[in-house]
Amino acid sequence: MNPKRPLQPTRRAWAKAAGVAAAGVAAAGTLENCSRPPARVQAWAPVSIYRAAAYSEELYGLVRRMIAEHALDVRGKRVVLKPNLVEFDAHTVINTNPKLVHAALEAFRAAGAADVRIAEGPGHRRVTLDLADAGGYFATVPKFESLFTDLNLDETTKLDLVRPLSKLQSLYLPNTVLGCDLLVSMPKLKTHHWAGATLSMKNLFGVVPGGVYGWPKNVLHWAGIPQCIADLHTLFPKTFAIVDGIVGMEGNGPIQGTPRTAGVVVAGASPVAVDATCCRIMGLDPARIQYLQLSAGVQNLAEELIPQRGERIESVATSFALLPELAGLRLSR
Amino acid sequence: MLYSEDLLSRQNADGGWSYFRGGSWTEPTCYALLALAASGMGQQAEVRRGMDWLRRCQRPDGGFAPRESVKESTWVTALTLLLPPAEGFDRARAEAWTVDQTGRESGWVYRLRLWMLGAGSSTDSMSFDGWPWYPGAAAWVGPTALSVLALQKMAKRDGGLANRSDLKKRVDQGVSYLLARRCRDGGWNHGSTRALGYDSDSYPETTGLALLALHGVDDPQVTRGLARGEQHLAVCQSSEGVSWLRLGLGSHGRAALPSAVGRTAKQTGNGSNIAEAGNSLPAMHGGVMEIALAALADAAQAGRNSFLDV
Numbered sequence: 001m002n003p004k005r006p007l008q009p010t011r012r013a014w015a016k017a018a019g020v021a022a023a024g025v026a027a028a029g030t031l032e033n034c035s036r037p038p039a040r041v042q043a044w045a046p047v048s049i050y051r052a053a054a055y056s057e058e059l060y061g062l063v064r065r066m067i068a069e070h071a072l073d074v075r076g077k078r079v080v081l082k083p084n085l086v087e088f089d090a091h092t093v094i095n096t097n098p099k100l101v102h103a104a105l106e107a108f109r110a111a112g113a114a115d116v117r118i119a120e121g122p123g124h125r126r127v128t129l130d131l132a133d134a135g136g137y138f139a140t141v142p143k144f145e146s147l148f149t150d151l152n153l154d155e156t157t158k159l160d161l162v163r164p165l166s167k168l169q170s171l172y173l174p175n176t177v178l179g180c181d182l183l184v185s186m187p188k189l190k191t192h193h194w195a196g197a198t199l200s201m202k203n204l205f206g207v208v209p210g211g212v213y214g215w216p217k218n219v220l221h222w223a224g225i226p227q228c229i230a231d232l233h234t235l236f237p238k239t240f241a242i243v244d245g246i247v248g249m250e251g252n253g254p255i256q257g258t259p260r261t262a263g264v265v266v267a268g269a270s271p272v273a274v275d276a277t278c279c280r281i282m283g284l285d286p287a288r289i290q291y292l293q294l295s296a297g298v299q300n301l302a303e304e305l306i307p308q309r310g311e312r313i314e315s316v317a318t319s320f321a322l323l324p325e326l327a328g329l330r331l332s333r
Numbered sequence: 334m335l336y337s338e339d340l341l342s343r344q345n346a347d348g349g350w351s352y353f354r355g356g357s358w359t360e361p362t363c364y365a366l367l368a369l370a371a372s373g374m375g376q377q378a379e380v381r382r383g384m385d386w387l388r389r390c391q392r393p394d395g396g397f398a399p400r401e402s403v404k405e406s407t408w409v410t411a412l413t414l415l416l417p418p419a420e421g422f423d424r425a426r427a428e429a430w431t432v433d434q435t436g437r438e439s440g441w442v443y444r445l446r447l448w449m450l451g452a453g454s455s456t457d458s459m460s461f462d463g464w465p466w467y468p469g470a471a472a473w474v475g476p477t478a479l480s481v482l483a484l485q486k487m488a489k490r491d492g493g494l495a496n497r498s499d500l501k502k503r504v505d506q507g508v509s510y511l512l513a514r515r516c517r518d519g520g521w522n523h524g525s526t527r528a529l530g531y532d533s534d535s536y537p538e539t540t541g542l543a544l545l546a547l548h549g550v551d552d553p554q555v556t557r558g559l560a561r562g563e564q565h566l567a568v569c570q571s572s573e574g575v576s577w578l579r580l581g582l583g584s585h586g587r588a589a590l591p592s593a594v595g596r597t598a599k600q601t602g603n604g605s606n607i608a609e610a611g612n613s614l615p616a617m618h619g620g621v622m623e624i625a626l627a628a629l630a631d632a633a634q635a636g637r638n639s640f641l642d643v
Contacts, residue, residue: 088570124523126538129618130571145618153352156402172403193528211358212399214408214466214473215523222437222470252531 075112121151152210166227189248200241226290348386395426436472478546519561541577548584576626
């Protein structure tokens with residue numbers, strides 16, 4: 001695996017924390033000096049924008065092509081796919097579509113991954129398997145139950161955060177994601193009534209275990225939502241993002257919004273760059289999204305700094321409706 | 334397989350239970366023990382081993398952590414108070430820990446801030462002391478309902494709330510909190526009834542749990558909650574949700590479902606005990622929580638509600 005992550009001066013710190021988790025040791029790990037974004041950007045890993053008209057069989061080939069284009073070497077590695085499961089509804093766009101997740105599962109297996117799991121820890125509903133069933137996961141992914149880990153109820157390891165951006169001093173996190181070699185964040189393309197947009201970085205709220213912190217994971221709210229998103233991003237530097245933007249959600253997301261067809265899948269090894277690109281596709285200014293500011297600095301979010309592959313942003317841009325309170329986030333071109 | 338047999342077969346070597354597999358957690362252990370006690374197995378060696386595991390998990394502050402490796406007492410402490418009395422378990426300190434917990438929004442700093450912003454009133458949901466999942470966070474419906482049930486049960490053991498004015502005050506606050514956090518549709522979700530001016534929908538699980546905690550409360554809001562609970566039950570897609578609704582509706586004298594037969598399947602799609610009894614209900618996934626809650630709902634329907642009866 002060789003995803004370029006030039007904005008992450010965290011490999012040493014991550015390796016230390018991951019080593020603790022991989023060894024199955026319950027003792028606290030430590031992440032050092034990893035919460036401050038660098039003042040200057042060198043380069044982001046490329047972001048790919050793929051057109052996808054529907055949740056069809058074509059997604060299987062698309063994700064395989066994506067893995068090849070991003071030179072993801074997952075041979076012999078443990079991969080965890082982290083979709084966004086929120087509510088019981090097979091007919092709206094609240095959850096990441098299971099077809100895309102299954103396509104990723106098959107593609108990473110075909111690429112030689114030793115183990116590919118699907119894992120999620122919803123923030124409001126406790127009955128995760130029922131929720132996944134209602135969302136079509138059992139029907140779409142063969143043997144889903146044996147492939148799935150409820151991150152709310154997984155074994156955990158406590159990590160101490162040194163110099164976090166949020167008020168968190170430490171966090172219990174699931175060993176399934178701490179011990180994997182590649183975490184694939186697979187959110188839905190959505191607006192979010194608090195954070196502005198919920199994408200691959202915000203999706204990591206789902207790794208925080210409800211079994212420890214409850215439903216919702218309210219400690220994150222008190223510690224600062226944008227800051228926690230930035231901290232979680234730092235805690236998981238080996239994250240590849242695949243955003244389900246085929247049909248997204250606009251308006252009062254992430255739960256009560258309305259479907260909005262964008263017809264894209266967006267992917268890359270730099271979640272900040274992927275999320276910034278997704279914002280532009282939705283018509284949001286990434287420089288006004290606080291967690292992106294915190295993670296990268298406004299100067300590093302400029303469009304010209306993010307290498308784009310596949311479709312151009314302009315060719316797929318789909319202006320998502322925003323709540324009036326979020327009108328100030330609108331991208332002006 | 335009987336629920337009780339299924340639960341016993343899932344007990345870990347250390348005496349506790351996991352949610353599905355792996356290490357023991359306090360929450361599924363409490364529900365498994367409660368269900369086994371409800372099925373008349375309270376004196377079995379397995380139950381004593383479970384209580385021993387739980388006893389070892391009590392923390393110096395009197396509370397309980399979600400699991401041994403977590404070094405913080407949380408909402409699961411209330412669950413331990415629902416269990417039958419057992420030797421060596423410092424119930425008084427667990428009770429004291431629970432009584433001391435309030436949501437962060439109950440603090441004077443937060444309320445002063447709300448008052449200065451003109452956002453608070455004497456009747457809104459911020460005015461009542463509920464319970465948080467985790468210390469330092471806000472109060473929510475789930476832990477508040479369970480804490481109300483736990484303190485009510487503790488008071489019953491002492492002859493009732495009239496004899497425990499200290500508990501009565503907190504129980505009354507918890508009940509008021511629950512009534513104030515009812516969703517516009519009549520039921521309860523996790524505790525956020527509105528966001529940015531938009532109404533939120535209720536959930537089956539939390540509606541059932543809140544109704545259970547509000548048993549005996551004569552209030553038009555509860556009546557509306559019961560109606561919403563019955564609506565949820567008709568379409569509920571979760572076995573745990575069905576069990577909570579049966580417990581909640583049943584505690585108000587509403588006959589939720591025909592009595593089940595006390596048998597369960599281990600795999601999804603095989604049908605639960607209730608499905609075998611002829612009702613079309615959600616499949617079970619083999620989790621300890623759903624098995625224990627189904628057993629508790631059956632027992633309640635048979636006249637023994639382990640959340641309410643001493």
